[in-house]
Amino acid sequence: MKIIGGAYREICCIPEWDQRFGSGGRAAAALSKFSEDVELHTYVPLDHQPEVAIDFATFDFSLIQYDTDFDFEFSYFHPMSRPQVESLQFEGPAQKGVELEADVALRFGMIFEREKASVSVLAEKAVYDPQSVDKPILFNENGSTANSLAYVLNERELRRFSEADEISESARELMKQERVDIVVVKRGPKGALVVTKEGSKVVPAYRSSTVFKIGSGDVFSAAFAYYWGSLGKSPEDAADAASRSAAWYCESRSLPLPDLSALTSLKPAPMGKAGPIYIASPFFNTSQRWLLEETRNLLLEFGAEVFSPLHDVGRGTPANIATADLLGLSRCAAVIALADGTDLGTIFEIGYARSRDIPVVVLSEALPDYELTMIEGTGCEIVSDFSSAVTRAYWASIR
Amino acid sequence: MGGDASAPPRRRSRKKVDQVNLGAISVPGIPSKVDPCWIYRTTTLQGVNPAALAKVSVGEELTVTTIIKRKIRSVVCSIPETGDIVGAITFTNIALLIDCIDKGSQYTANVDSVNGGRCDVTVQRQRS
Numbered sequence: 127m128k129i130i131g132g133a134y135r136e137i138c139c140i141p142e143w144d145q146r147f148g149s150g151g152r153a154a155a156a157l158s159k160f161s162e163d164v165e166l167h168t169y170v171p172l173d174h175q176p177e178v179a180i181d182f183a184t185f186d187f188s189l190i191q192y193d194t195d196f197d198f199e200f201s202y203f204h205p206m207s208r209p210q211v212e213s214l215q216f217e218g219p220a221q222k223g224v225e226l227e228a229d230v231a232l233r234f235g236m237i238f239e240r241e242k243a244s245v246s247v248l249a250e251k252a253v254y255d256p257q258s259v260d261k262p263i264l265f266n267e268n269g270s271t272a273n274s275l276a277y278v279l280n281e282r283e284l285r286r287f288s289e290a291d292e293i294s295e296s297a298r299e300l301m302k303q304e305r306v307d308i309v310v311v312k313r314g315p316k317g318a319l320v321v322t323k324e325g326s327k328v329v330p331a332y333r334s335s336t337v338f339k340i341g342s343g344d345v346f347s348a349a350f351a352y353y354w355g356s357l358g359k360s361p362e363d364a365a366d367a368a369s370r371s372a373a374w375y376c377e378s379r380s381l382p383l384p385d386l387s388a389l390t391s392l393k394p395a396p397m398g399k400a401g402p403i404y405i406a407s408p409f410f411n412t413s414q415r416w417l418l419e420e421t422r423n424l425l426l427e428f429g430a431e432v433f434s435p436l437h438d439v440g441r442g443t444p445a446n447i448a449t450a451d452l453l454g455l456s457r458c459a460a461v462i463a464l465a466d467g468t469d470l471g472t473i474f475e476i477g478y479a480r481s482r483d484i485p486v487v488v489l490s491e492a493l494p495d496y497e498l499t500m501i502e503g504t505g506c507e508i509v510s511d512f513s514s515a516v517t518r519a520y521w522a523s524i525r
Numbered sequence: 526m527g528g529d530a531s532a533p534p535r536r537r538s539r540k541k542v543d544q545v546n547l548g549a550i551s552v553p554g555i556p557s558k559v560d561p562c563w564i565y566r567t568t569t570l571q572g573v574n575p576a577a578l579a580k581v582s583v584g585e586e587l588t589v590t591t592i593i594k595r596k597i598r599s600v601v602c603s604i605p606e607t608g609d610i611v612g613a614i615t616f617t618n619i620a621l622l623i624d625c626i627d628k629g630s631q632y633t634a635n636v637d638s639v640n641g642g643r644c645d646v647t648v649q650r651q652r653s
Contacts, residue, residue: 135617137617142567142568143568143569144566144568144616144617145568145615145616145617146615146617155571176620177618177620179597180597180598180599180619180620180623181615181617181619182615183594183595183597183598183599184571184572184594184599184601184613184615185571185572186594186595335640335641336640336643374642377640377641377642377643378569378573378640378641378642378643379569379643380569380570380571380572380573380612380642380643380644381571381572382572384575384642
């Protein structure tokens with residue numbers, strides 16, 4: 127398989143992560159155990175090329191680097207935060223267009239693809255992941271062609287190609303814009319939607335105890351390309367295998383991917399409509415308030431209904447606040463408790479929720495075990511990293 | 526997980542500058558008297574060998590060595606007693622770590638956590 131995509135540096139503050147993968151690099155690493163003919167074709171500045179070769183030496187794939195005059199770094203605060211992208215300008219030859227032929231190709235969209243020459247493919251089967259929520263380009267816009275073409279993209283990217291109300295309708299419009307056979311829409315904790323000419327099918331997300339989201343979409347696309355493109359599985363089965371592979375990566379943060387036989391024990395995440403989620407949290411200083419806002423925004427992005435005492439009740443007398451907060455809590459399907467700092471109000475809300483059998487996901491990054499005795503003993507899910515806690519609260523709210 | 530569903534990234538650009546790497550601390554353009562081989566970094570091992578990982582416990586110290594794969598050096602962590610390779614260190618600027626090992630620095634990887642197929646370690650130079 128020929129993989130075309132970036133191989134850039136990714137930095138994350140929490141949890142700590144500083145690796146050179148990029149979409150292309152990660153996909154090649156992911157599939158490196160499956161086949162000896164995995165090739166990564168990527169643009170790297172001349173004076174970074176020896177370093178990049180060392181970065182990927184652990185993985186068994188062929189690395190083909192083309193010269194360019196710029197490089198990128200993606201910086202995240204946490205795995206679900208919006209990355210800050212720094213472009214680094216280098217002296218050296220500008221990148222030139224490259225034409226490749228392949229039986230199976232996985233092509234990721236690259237930054238500046240509209241402005242710069244890029245790698246075009248002539249493939250029997252191709253999987254295309256546009257990788258741009260700003261200005262994604264169509265697969266054939268850079269001269270690429272394929273006899274059988276699958277798009278694997280997220281909802282936001284799909285909306286850039288088509289603004290139909292329903293996702294499946296958008297996918298069908300995309301299929302008309304270009305001769306596309308399959309559209310797989312990645313939907314994070316909601317799984318994926320596979321749309322073909324014959325119909326559509328929802329594939330579940332699979333549970334992982336931790337959710338390291340950086341690059342999970344790359345792994346999904348890589349696994350789909352392998353199972354559909356190389357092994358000839360149906361689009362639905364390939365998407366299911368891709369979803370399992372992404373869950374395994376979210377948990378392990380490690381590559382290459384294992385065989386599908388190692389992923390059979392994964393449990394599907396609950397499907398259905400998320401119920402309201404209560405955010406139990408202090409909000410008395412900048413860090414507490416930031417965490418509350420970030421939690422609320424992410425849950426809203428997931429499409430969840432959120433009850434935040436600060437946002438939905440506001441400030442007032444103790445009696446009024448307590449009554450309104452607990453009324454809101456009693457109507458919620460799950461609670462996410464931001465427990466670091468052991469705020470009394472937050473602890474009270476955890477206990478109240480558990481007394482009403484409402485599931486509680488507790489984010490505890492730094493609390494000692496002895497503080498968590500009652501929390502653990504009453505069946506709360508205790509999670510030590512932020513993005514995992516938010517995802518698990520979302521799943522907990524689905525009945 | 527069903528993969529990525531992220532918001533658009535924020536972009537900014539800068540010119541490449543000469544960078545002095547101080548190991549854990551990297552300060553663009555500032556010359557340093559700090560030993561660059563003083564490296565202390567936490568990372569998740571890649572290319573994990575499940576059989577070897579099954580023998581590893583939290584708090585254990587793994588040996589950090591270089592191997593040659595496809596004619597290129599890479600850095601791996603292995604169990605001291607058996608030599609079984611648990612996984613590879615691939616954090617950015619791994620070339621510096623290789624260079625420091627070549628110059629005689631010795632490193633260990635302390636196992637911080639083991640969770641399923643994941644192994645987080647802290648790499649640090651051994652006291653001489």
